[in-house]
Amino acid sequence: MRCVALDPGSALRAVRDAVIDGDAVIMNGVATPIDLLLSARWVVPVEPRGVVLENHAVAVHQGAIVALLPQAEAHVRYRATQHIALGEHALLPGLVNAHTHNPMTLLRGLADDLPLMTWLREHIWPVEARVLGPEFVRDGTELAIAEMLRGGTTCANENYFFPDVSAATYRAHGFRAVVGLPIIEFPSAWARDSDEYFARACELADALRGDALVTAAFAPHAPYTVGDTSFARVRLLADQLDLPVHLHLHETAQEISDSLREHGQRPLARLQRMGLLNDRLIAVHMTQLTEAEIAQCAQAGVSVVHCPESNLKLASGSVRPRRCVAAASTLPSAPTAAPATTIWTCSARCAARRCWPRASAAMPAPWTPPARCTRPPSAARARWGSTRASARSCPASAPI
Numbered sequence: 305m306r307c308v309a310l311d312p313g314s315a316l317r318a319v320r321d322a323v324i325d326g327d328a329v330i331m332n333g334v335a336t337p338i339d340l341l342l343s344a345r346w347v348v349p350v351e352p353r354g355v356v357l358e359n360h361a362v363a364v365h366q367g368a369i370v371a372l373l374p375q376a377e378a379h380v381r382y383r384a385t386q387h388i389a390l391g392e393h394a395l396l397p398g399l400v401n402a403h404t405h406n407p408m409t410l411l412r413g414l415a416d417d418l419p420l421m422t423w424l425r426e427h428i429w430p431v432e433a434r435v436l437g438p439e440f441v442r443d444g445t446e447l448a449i450a451e452m453l454r455g456g457t458t459c460a461n462e463n464y465f466f467p468d469v470s471a472a473t474y475r476a477h478g479f480r481a482v483v484g485l486p487i488i489e490f491p492s493a494w495a496r497d498s499d500e501y502f503a504r505a506c507e508l509a510d511a512l513r514g515d516a517l518v519t520a521a522f523a524p525h526a527p528y529t530v531g532d533t534s535f536a537r538v539r540l541l542a543d544q545l546d547l548p549v550h551l552h553l554h555e556t557a558q559e560i561s562d563s564l565r566e567h568g569q570r571p572l573a574r575l576q577r578m579g580l581l582n583d584r585l586i587a588v589h590m591t592q593l594t595e596a597e598i599a600q601c602a603q604a605g606v607s608v609v610h611c612p613e614s615n616l617k618l619a620s621g622s623v624r625p626r627r628c629v630a631a632a633s634t635l636p637s638a639p640t641a642a643p644a645t646t647i648w649t650c651s652a653r654c655a656a657r658r659c660w661p662r663a664s665a666a667m668p669a670p671w672t673p674p675a676r677c678t679r680p681p682s683a684a685r686a687r688w689g690s691t692r693a694s695a696r697s698c699p700a701s702a703p704i
């Protein structure tokens with residue numbers, strides 16, 4: 305390691321030529337040792353929104369980002385054990401896949417262009433009954449992790465059976481995740497009945513408590529596969545364990561008509577009756593919403609996850625992200641920059657802000673490892689500027 309002592313006046317000029325791996329520039333002998341310095345042609349932070357920083361660096365120490373600053377200043381202030389120079393790259397935070405069934409990556413292409421219930425009942429569920437198990441979950445999750453990392457995704461909101469295997473797989477690969485604790489009214493290889501689903505859910509929730517990389521959420525599958533008794537238990541336990549509730553909701557028109565026939569209520573009203581319409585709820589799909597329901601969700605602080613790729617595959621419809629954000633923004637309590645329900649718009653999946661803070665709270669360094677980015681900064685700026693929410697483009701990995 306070569307060290308150059310500089311006076312403050314000449315430091316910034318001198319360090320421009322000293323960006324060599326392992327070098328350190330010490331100003332008055334007080335350069336701070338850190339583990340890693342990532343310098344990139346462009347750095348695209350989440351905040352401030354819509355900003356692309358040129359020739360900046362990210363300083364990392366003990367797994368946490370300690371500074372984001374101009375490269376010249378970084379080489380004065382820090383002495384990095386490792387320096388990675390990304391000369392023509394854009395460095396941006398890791399992307400978040402806000403709803404996925406990653407083990408189902410192994411079922412990709414099994415059945416296409418079918419209505420949701422036909423697809424589930426006649427194709428997916430019968431196949432799962434034959435192949436579902438720890439090995440299937442591990443292998444599918446590992447494949448999905450590889451695919452997600454290639455696209456810059458470093459965190460997933462998982463929703464599948466054998467969440468213990470998912471959690472172990474994510475942890476083994478250093479991948480951040482919120483694993484869903486499945487609740488559904490039919491037996492599977494994971495659990496035989498409702499009591500066993502809840503017992504295994506609580507056991508895993510306890511095991512993951514305090515885990516810095518992988519956390520848990522209750523994942524009742526959908527209103528059409530979960531009964532009122534189970535929903536009541538989810539509500540009680542989610543409150544007691546302080547966990548989010550990750551749920552498919554208002555995905556198709558048939559879901560609405562079936563609910564009206566069987567329960568005399570739309571699914572959202574049914575959840576409201578059971579006390580589940582609150583800021584714990586991460587509601588996925590939401591393609592069938594009235595104006596009143598959008599306002600109701602905004603008022604309750606519900607997170608909405610938009611899955612355009614899935615909705616296109618199954619012709620389910622589409623959420624109206626801008627309308628949801630606008631509704632949340634009109635609330636008296638909504639801060640100007642962060643409405644109660646914020647849609648994270650992206651090419652394949654979108655998440656509301658409630659999902660991200662819960663995930664990021666347990667993940668102190670939400671920055672992706674340096675990944676090559678082919679999109680020029682001007683395009684990134686235009687894309688991010690086109691929505692009121694922070695945009696995170698996520699690769700597709702599982703269809704529903």
Ligand SMILES: [Zn+2]
Nearest residue numbers: 403405552704
């Ligand atoms: Zn899904």
